[in-house]
Structures are given as structure tokens and as C-alpha cells.
Amino acid sequence: xxxxKILALVKMELKNLIREPANLFLxxxxxxxxxxxxGFAFNDPELDMEFxxxxxGLFAYACIFIIMTIAQSFATEREEGxxxxxxxxxxxxxxxxxSHIISxxxxxxxxxxxxxxxxxxxxxxxxxxxxxxxxxxxxxILLSLSSVGLGLITATVSKSPxxxxxxxxxxxxxxxxxGTFMPITSNTRIIGMFLPSFYVTDSLTSIxxxxxxxxxNILINLAIISIIGVIIVIIGIQLFKKFGNR
Amino acid sequence: xSIKSNKKYKSDNPEDIFDPDSDxxxxxxxxxxxxxxxxxxxxxxLEIKKGELFGLLGPNGAGKTTIINIxxxxxxxxxxxxxxxxxxxxxxxxxxxxxxxxxxxEAAVFKFLTGRENIELFGHLHEVPKSEIKERVTNLLxxxxxxxxxxxxxxxxxxxMLRQLNLLIALISDPKIAFLDEPTVGMDPRARRKTWExxxxxxxxxxxxxxxxxxxxxxxxxxxxVGIIDYGELIALGSPKELxxxxxxxxxxxxxxxxxxxxxxxxx
Numbered sequence: 001x002x003x004x005k006i007l008a009l010v011k012m013e014l015k016n017l018i019r020e021p022a023n024l025f026l027x028x029x030x031x032x033x034x035x036x037x038x039g040f041a042f043n044d045p046e047l048d049m050e051f052x053x054x055x056x057g058l059f060a061y062a063c064i065f066i067i068m069t070i071a072q073s074f075a076t077e078r079e080e081g082x083x084x085x086x087x088x089x090x091x092x093x094x095x096x097x098x099s100h101i102i103s104x105x106x107x108x109x110x111x112x113x114x115x116x117x118x119x120x121x122x123x124x125x126x127x128x129x130x131x132x133x134x135x136x137x138x139x140x141i142l143l144s145l146s147s148v149g150l151g152l153i154t155a156t157v158s159k160s161p162x163x164x165x166x167x168x169x170x171x172x173x174x175x176x177x178x179g180t181f182m183p184i185t186s187n188t189r190i191i192g193m194f195l196p197s198f199y200v201t202d203s204l205t206s207i208x209x210x211x212x213x214x215x216x217n218i219l220i221n222l223a224i225i226s227i228i229g230v231i232i233v234i235i236g237i238q239l240f241k242k243f244g245n246r
Numbered sequence: 247x248s249i250k251s252n253k254k255y256k257s258d259n260p261e262d263i264f265d266p267d268s269d270x271x272x273x274x275x276x277x278x279x280x281x282x283x284x285x286x287x288x289x290x291x292l293e294i295k296k297g298e299l300f301g302l303l304g305p306n307g308a309g310k311t312t313i314i315n316i317x318x319x320x321x322x323x324x325x326x327x328x329x330x331x332x333x334x335x336x337x338x339x340x341x342x343x344x345x346x347x348x349x350x351x352e353a354a355v356f357k358f359l360t361g362r363e364n365i366e367l368f369g370h371l372h373e374v375p376k377s378e379i380k381e382r383v384t385n386l387l388x389x390x391x392x393x394x395x396x397x398x399x400x401x402x403x404x405x406x407m408l409r410q411l412n413l414l415i416a417l418i419s420d421p422k423i424a425f426l427d428e429p430t431v432g433m434d435p436r437a438r439r440k441t442w443e444x445x446x447x448x449x450x451x452x453x454x455x456x457x458x459x460x461x462x463x464x465x466x467x468x469x470x471x472v473g474i475i476d477y478g479e480l481i482a483l484g485s486p487k488e489l490x491x492x493x494x495x496x497x498x499x500x501x502x503x504x505x506x507x508x509x510x511x512x513x514x
Binding site: 002004007008009012015016019020079080082084085086087088089090091183 | 318319320340343346348350352354356357358359363366367368370371372373376399419454456492
């Protein structure tokens with residue numbers, strides 16, 4: 001692994017986020033707008049739904065859109081011959097994939113800061129301490145890992161960036177409905193247990209209610225999301241290396 | 247007609263047959279590449295000398311880009327092999343990649359980056375020392391008067407400018423061997439002439455350049471030797487002058503038309 005190459009690629013990917021309005025909106029502005037809208041719409045005590053119970057889901061919601069941007073980015077780079085060109089350099093696939101994982105983890109951290117800051121501004125108060133805040137970062141980083149993997153799987157089966165956008169919703173919608181801010185029932189819980197975002201939302205809800213890392217459900221969720229994240233990203237990398245880079 | 251190697255190898259083990267102290271930058275031996283039923287490269291044998299500017303010509307679909315893709319590690323040969331800078335493309339691809347610069351047929355650049363940022367990025371990927379990258383990019387840009395344009399995002403570039411950037415990216419690592427796949431397509435005549443001068447200057451730096459082009463006059467003006475490929479086979483090899491004499495032609499274009507046209511008439 002060559003740090004110089006990884007840093008150059010991370011820098012390039014972050015420039016892609018900042019300079020492409022669609023990416024900037026989807027990854028940073030959209031979560032911010034959604035938090036503000038939900039904050040105003042559901043902060044009314046007369047409603048059954050409380051804004052504070054939705055905040056953990058908003059974190060996860062922002063992060064699952066990484067699937068779409070990763071899928072689009074890989075499909076575009078493949079279509080424009082950039083993957084081939086990069087393959088003629090001494091860059092290894094580990095450095096390339098590693099840079100994507102690092103840059104998207106960084107984006108997940110920024111998303112936490114934006115959503116948390118706006119939620120606090122709109123009246124949300126966490127019962128947890130500072131360590132809970134860092135724990136939230138950890139869960140989001142692990143969710144971003146599974147999102148990168150799902151994005152790679154999407155890019156593998158997509159023939160064009162447009163197709164990648166559509167196909168990415170196969171992974172986004174179930175996570176959105178059964179693992180973010182939507183109320184979970186006993187039926188939807190069963191479906192949710194197959195989705196990475198479910199464990200993150202579940203953990204963040206406990207963390208913001210004051211749970212610490214030592215509690216059993218947090219530790220179990222942490223183990224599950226870590227295993228899911230690593231397995232999905234390995235599957236994504238292998239599939240993309242074998243079938244997606246053509 | 248197919249021109250076979252001018253040097254026969256005895257060993258079946260490719261690692262035994264290439265002499266690292268040889269004058270050759272590239273040795274292609276019995277190279278075959280099939281895509282399902284289509285034979286893209288058919289038993290090619292070729293040696294390209296160090297410091298040589300070699301023009302690879304041929305009609306559309308003749309197999310030129312396939313050859314470049316195999317030499318740069320993007321495709322695996324079906325049979326045979328090739329040595330680039332002494333390294334077998336089947337076995338030492340990482341070492342091959344450190345020696346080469348590739349200018350692909352389609353301008354492959356990151357549109358959201360500026361021209362300079364694109365070249366710098368590929369400098370990093372080619373492991374150019376960080377302290378040298380900025381200076382190297384500045385020098386390259388000056389050589390082709392691209393300094394001002396390089397400050398803008400590639401998204402706004404014309405086709406010709408994208409081509410120029412495409413070429414500069416290939417040269418940021420100061421490669422010993424450069425593969426230039428139709429580098430001047432889409433350039434206006436003035437930009438093309440300037441790029442010819444630039445490509446010609448690579449010879450002075452003792453680089454080995456493999457140039458594919460559809461502009462026969464480009465190959466004639468720049469190349470030390472030319473190889474004409476058709477149906478994946480090498481059907482003519484020599485300096486432009488030698489080929490013109492052999493085929494009693496006024497220029498290389500006439501040679502090209504005679505050779506490739508005859509194959510069509512003969513139904514080969």
C-alpha cells in the first residue's frame with residue numbers, strides 16, 4: 001500500500017463530491033434539508049411521531065445514499081475508460097478500493113456532524129455523553145463500509161451510470177423503509193434484521209437514550225454491523241474485480 | 247502474407263528466451279488474442295528497439311489497440327507472450343507498469359478536475375516522487391503551451407484539448423516506453439503538427455514510442471520503422487523508405503493502400 005497514491009485518490013474523490021452539484025446535494029445538502037424539514041414537521045407535541053425518535057434514522061438515511069454515489073462513480077469511470085487507464089499505472093486494486101472506502105468514511109463523518117448539529121439546533125437532545133457521540137461516528141463509519149460494498153455490487157451489474165442510479169434503489173429502498181426513520185413494527189423488524197442500517201438505527205437510538213458501549217445490545221449490533229460491512233465490501237470488491245471492470 | 251519473426255527462439259520457456267541486455271525494448275513472441283470466435287491478433291512476432299519510434303498501422307479493427315492493450319497489461323494473451331522492458335507481461339505486470347506510459351484511444355480524463363490536477367493525479371499513481379510532480383507538470387504544460395488551459399476543469403475542454411491532456415497524462419511518469427494509441431485524432435491541423443513535434447522530441451530523450459495512427463503521413467514523418475497490421479497479422483515491416491522502395495510507391499499511404507487493398511482483393 002502506497003500512502004501517496006491513496007491520498008491522491010481520496011483527494012480526487014472528495015473533489016468529485018464538492019465539484020459535482022448532484023453529489024454534493026445527495027451526500028451533504030440532502031441530509032441537511034431532510035433534517036430541517038423533519039425537525040419542523042415532527043417537532044409538534046400533538047403528533048404521535050416525535051422528531052427525537054427520528055434523528056437516529058436520519059443518520060443512517062444519509063449514509064445509505066453512498067450506495068448510489070459509489071455505483072455512479074464506478075460506472076462513470078468504467079464508461080469513460082478511466083478504470084482502464086488507472087489499470088495501466090502501478091496502482092493496486094487494494095489502493096484503489098481503499099481510497100474509496102476512506103473517502104466515503106470521511107463523508108459519513110461529515111454527515112454525522114451535519115445531521116447532529118442541525119438536530120441539536122432544532123431541539124434534539126441526546127441523553128448520552130461525549131463517548132456516545134464518538135460511538136455514533138463508529139457505527140456510521142461501519143455503515144459506510146457496507147454502503148461502499150453495495151455500491152460496488154450495483155456498479156458490477158449496471159451497464160451505465162444511469163442504470164447504476166436506478167439499480168442502487170434495490171439496496172436503498174428496503175434500508176430506508178425498514179432501517180431508518182420509519183417506525184418499526186414487529187413485522188418490519190424481521191425484514192430489518194437483514195439490513196445493515198437497521199442495526200445502526202437501533203444502536204444510535206439506544207446511544208442517544210444514554211446507552212454505553214458496554215451494553216450488550218450495542219456490542220452485539222457493533223459486531224453484526226462490522227461483520228456485515230466487511231463481508232459486503234469483500235463481496236463487492238471481488239465481484240467488481242471479476243465482472244465489473246470490463 | 248504474414249511476416250514472421252526475424253529471430254527464432256529455441257526455448258519454450260519465455261523467461262529463458264529474453265535477454266535483458268538486449269537492444270530491444272519490446273519483444274512479442276507468437277502472440278495470439280481471441281475474443282470468442284474472432285481472432286484479433288494472430289501469431290504476431292515483433293521486436294521493437296530501445297529508443298525507436300515505431301508506427302503501428304492498420305485498417306479499423308486490424309488489432310492495433312488489442313496489441314497495445316496486451317503490452318500495457320489490460321488484456322491477457324490467449325497464446326504467446328510479450329516482453330516489455332525485459333519483463334514478461336504475463337508474469338511481471340507490475341514491473342511493466344512502472345516502465346510504461348499509455349495514451350489511450352479515447353481521452354480518459356476526470357472531467358471535474360482541472361488539466362493540471364489530472365496530470366498530477368496520474369503522477370501520484372505512477373509513483374513520481376511528490377517533490378518532483380509540480381515541477382514536472384509545469385514543464386510538460388509549457389512544452390505544449392497548455393499552461394493556461396490546465397487551470398480550467400477538463401469538463402469545458404474541446405476535443406483537441408482533451409487529446410492533448412490525454413497525451414500529457416501518459417508522459418508525466420517520464421516513461422521509458424510510451425504507447426500512444428491514435429494520439430492526434432480530433433485535433434485541428436495546427437495542434438496536430440505541434441503534437442507531432444512533441445512526439446518527435448520524445449525520440450531525442452531516448453524513449454521508445456509505439457504509435458498507432460490512421461494518419462499515414464503522421465507515421466511517415468515520425469516513425470523510424472513501421473509495421474502494418476491487418477486481420478491481426480503483421481503484413482509489412484520496415485522503415486517508411488524501405489517500404490516505399492519495396493512496394494514502388496511515392497509515399498507510405500500508397501504502400502498502405504496497396505498492401506491492405508490487395509488483401510481485400512485476394513480475399514485473405
